Amino acid sequence: MKNNKNACVSGELRYRNNSAARWMAALASAAMAVAAGPAGAQLARKPSYYQQQNSKAAPEGAAAPSPARPTAPASLPMLRSRGDFDTLARVYDAGTPMQLAHVLFAVDRQARPVRTYYIDTPRYQLHVRFVRDTGLAPRAGKREIDRNYLVPDRRFLFGTLSWQQNIGSFTYEFWEGDRLTPALLRQADAQVKASFFAPVKFKTNSTLHERVATEAGIDFVSQEALIREQPYMPMNLGTATGRVRIVDEASGANALNALLPDDIAVLRQVPISLPPVAGVLTERPSTALSHVNLLAKGWGIPNAYVRDAAAVLREHAGQWVALKVAASGYHVRRLAPEEIAALPPRNVRAAAIGAVPGSARAARPDLNETRLLPLASLRARHSAQCGSKAANLGAVLAARIPSTTVPDGFCIPFAHYDRFMRTNGLAERIARMRQQPGFAGDPQIRQKALAQLRDQIVQWPVDAASAAAWRAAWQTQLGGGGVFVRSSSNSEDLPGFSGAGLYTTVPNVKTGDALELAVKRVWASVFNPEAWEARSAAGFGAESVLMGVFVQTAIDSANAGVMITRDPFDAGHPHVTYISAKRGIGIRVVEGQRVAEQVMYSSWSKAIQVLSRSAEETALQLDKDGGVKEVPVEAGRTVLTDELVLRLANAGAAVKRAFGGVDQDIEWATVGDRIVLLQARPYVERRR
Template sequence: MTGFLARTTSASSPIAMADDVVSDIAPSLSFLRAPTSAPGSLPLAVAEIDSADTFDAVSTDAGDLVASGRAAKFLIDRRDPSALSPRFVNGNFLRDGVVPDEAKFHYPFGRVTFRIPESLDMFNAVTYFTLDKRYIAGTLRTYHLDGSQDPVYGLQFYPQDLIRERAVVEAVGAIKTRVGIGGARFAFVPTASQQTTAMVTGELAALGIEVLPIDRILGAIQYLPLNLGEAWGYLRVFPSDNNALTPSDIPVFDELPLDLSVVAGVLTRAVQDTNSHVNLKSKERRTPNAVLRNAGPDNPRLAPFADQPVHLVVGRDDFTLDRTTPEIIAAKLAERMGRPLIRLEWLPETELRSYDEIAAGTTREARGSAARYGSKAANLGFLAHRGVLGRVADVGSPSAERGYELVPRGFAVPLQAYRDFIEHPPNADVRSMIEAFVAAEQTGELSPQQRTERVDDIRSAIMAASFPPGALERVRSKLDEVLPDVEKVKVRSSANAEDIPDFDGAGLHDSYSANTTKRDRPMGPCLVEEDDADDGDVKRKVKPKSVGCAIKGVYASLWNKRAVEERSFARIDQDSVAMGLAIVPAYDAESDVAANAVVVTRVLNTDGVYGYSVSAQQGNNLVTNPNPGTYSEITIAAFISDDEPTSLTVTRFAKPTADAPERTEPVLPSERMLELVDLAKQVERAYCRATPGYYPDCDFAPAANDKDTALDLEVKVLEDGHLVYKQVREFGGR
């Protein structure tokens, strides 16, 4: 699948390859020559693969929907259907010491090998986006299933490819006859829902080819790398106390905990949600993360290293563990923690502003208001802008087209209000506790237990503190202005230490529901209690459930243990952090929540597929913080441009509840999934234009897989069919 070539304006791209260059190259290629026993002598185009060694010689590390395995591209010329001439691409072919584009992509390979006359756009049209194909482009790649050392050779096509039924039989049959690997197991791997074989299963079976969908392959793979990398630390196999873990530990879990502290790396036995806060955070901080389905205290590869200093490498096809020393672990951590502190700058602001007020100027100005209100609140204003998702009154906007508001109404409370709260003279003890803690934390000498005790004390003190005169009254006045007659609201965090470059802060802070009719106590502290009700979005609740207590709860969450640890690991100056607020109506005020979805505007874990990653979960169980024993559906939406079809590939079906089996059908209909993708494209293009340096070509940004960062959008799908966009943030992982 990695041979698909998108449109590009680069002068060095294959689309600009001159005919005389092709003529110079082609005569030197003896591509009809059969493979030799010396892999280094293989040409660019190989007529057949006669052994596993030959496959290894022409294949490269796979870069598609499954991170492990090797892949060799192939191209079939169908201009004369009576004389098919498939050729394999030698992905390791060198010219002048480098791998040229014709060894990477189907189109330049076809220009050189078959002298195809089409432009890139025409080639894509007659190869991928039609049933009447002039060429067939695909990949032969390996999968190791159920722990077997012998691979399955999967024949597959790009997710957008419209190939189906008889064309599949023709293509995989032609390729299989050119593969002479004794005893090899072959399978057709459909990578999108339109690649059907229902009418030709008998013919495929007669050819010795089974059909294995991607979700079945992923379910049978014992090792799944989620974030490649290496780490030095102490291996903790199924630790009994997660709160005791440190950045020098590499824990092995049965199931990934949602409140995981900063650690050097992670292995889990259970499948992880790739779009969960914890996995996205692992990618952003570049700590290795993988699934090992037989992980546990008795695993023979793990048991000898339990509680020992180790060097972990999470690779594409496997992981390695080697012994190291405490001195090396300490040196590696010191290297990371020895970087200069990053001080976060923000601007004083006294006004509470609605998202519509934030959206009144340009999209760039809306994004810039993050310096006063924090990125979460500012980005809600950005989403509400008439040039992004807009309002129903904004003619031509997505909200106007649908007849309802895609972005909740509400308002932002500035960062300065938090600082005024902390510096309010009656709260002098709170400020003193924070100052003393920050000084101690930045020495790097606090133990996990000491850190826990001190931040617990800070949060308790904040919950008992008092508001400056008029502060709470201004919030209530803005509620009456912006959300009149709204009884249930959500007070969400909008810290200056979240949703910023290279640090999204996802899941570090708490949100709280509040009832606007409840008055705050004149005396006595607010309390935070565990919420036994499974409402999916708020894991804790404040008591009383008043606006003031909800605000205090969010302010206090700036000093959650995980938030502090993540900031320290990112070298953020703890003395420069502040908490803004994003206040919105309760999401289920108009209708119950039917599903939650997260769209990341890149295909995670690969550079070979263009498109987005979409996760969805039934009901109000979150994708970002799933309930124990559950996991979300993962779908790859592959596309290149708006005038070509988007394919949807479910790589894992959802498990909505711990005591129920995995679903066998998607959570959302394909029309709704495509709507989420189309809206995310509009948001990303607008974000690109409002954010200098995001990507050079904003029209092409949605399909670009070389962009430095992507967007992470959270959406609620209501029972009445409405979509509610909770937030958009920039995400730096891959």
């Protein structure tokens, strides 16, 4: 690739085939190939033509009409060569890292002998069209067709055969909701292998399929294994213009916090937090519920995992580029000098990143309430006194969702923060801080000034009456045991602004002195650099932000995680629940620095699909002396059983109903056989 101002990077990613490292040129021009939709990329499977046909509009990336080609037969009983496969194949995302060529097939179990049909897929596109149009089942209604997915004594086996370019192998698969049996799978395996020219493996699309394949003794490749081999994974689709900034591991937090709103950040690691930027490319896979991805969705910026991102984009470091993240791949184009000159001023560009227009305002606080409010008394309306996080948890408790619990706690309302800060002259200190030379324009100067202010806040004394009230509530209501001291500001968990990961939580506080210090640390986190930058980009004034604190009984969970009550990769799938989980306490799940176990459950297909498994050999647990500790765990053990996934999905649906049908981002844990609900916030997604 030449190093010049018009150089392009179009998803050029390294992969291995037959143990030889090769470079693949994924795109040859600036125009992106249309994509299959982010869910197809995330699930490493053929996009659903059925869903495309039944949506109001074709999704971005629906496969384009096939070009003119030689007349193909309606079907073939065998595929004797790659030429036969190509003749019948439909290709999604041609020329991209997500290219997928596939041929539909049907096994007619009623025929004597049993017969396999490899279908002209561009012509028929759906199995039902083939069996009706060719006269195999010309009058089959919906109920009769559905039987071929749901019952053992079906006439047809409807499947798909695909070329998986990332592993250099053919696979065959069935719809994730197909209620396969071991006998049916053995029959399908024998038919496909007897009529196909190359080695082919069964690809599982659900946990049921994995169990059936194991029982049938059929070797398989899992969906999760294929996803691990993907060189690219879109997390949030979109376009952006900005300057490429590569943040190496050795650069640390200072380099992260020095990022500007017009930077496109190329990250070697997935950070816990991030200031507002124009776009994000990470070199390590993340999850849909990592703090960084939730922030990217809230800001409406493109975000993707790109294998070897720093090496691929090194030639663009410091240069202005246009970035596009699509489901089929990403594209980076160097801007010409005249394009750079035409860019709007930085403050205008920064204003494009932030909350949904019109929602960038902190909730108006009620400073008349000075009492410590127990969780049982809180409802959604108490966000004016305690913040949405604490108020929403009270509403979840009041919903009395079966088989769930909410750990007890109490709210320290905004009035305590306001009194503490006014007593210590916060407004004057902020004014002087803003007047420091370079504060407005240099993020490193801002970092240093904000760190000094946080240190001062932690050192200021709390009035004796307030401190005594906190200790008394901790002792009498919560029994003086370990507690999590959590932020609940008026500038987070809002319908148009998530604020995920911006503020501090202090885990497992076990003494009265530590409680007082933890409250001040949460208060001081209003001035975390990532919080300051995110609020500035969203239009929040620093003086309008107040911090409530929620003190909550600590639980030593066996498993913990986060779930979203819809498909985070495709808004057109409201019937899907996405769940991310790890063993132990769930801090690592939302940090996103290590890949969690990820599954998706569809209440429509009843299928549980695995996107990734957690391979960690340690977990976080409560330390008897306070804080958390790392402990070894059984390697390879599955975190989420099918039974737990179903229970979590049902609990998530109940939480969603409690908030008027608004999709929720829910933190959960398990203790024994109980699901513990720890937080519920609106799921915020924005597209620019």
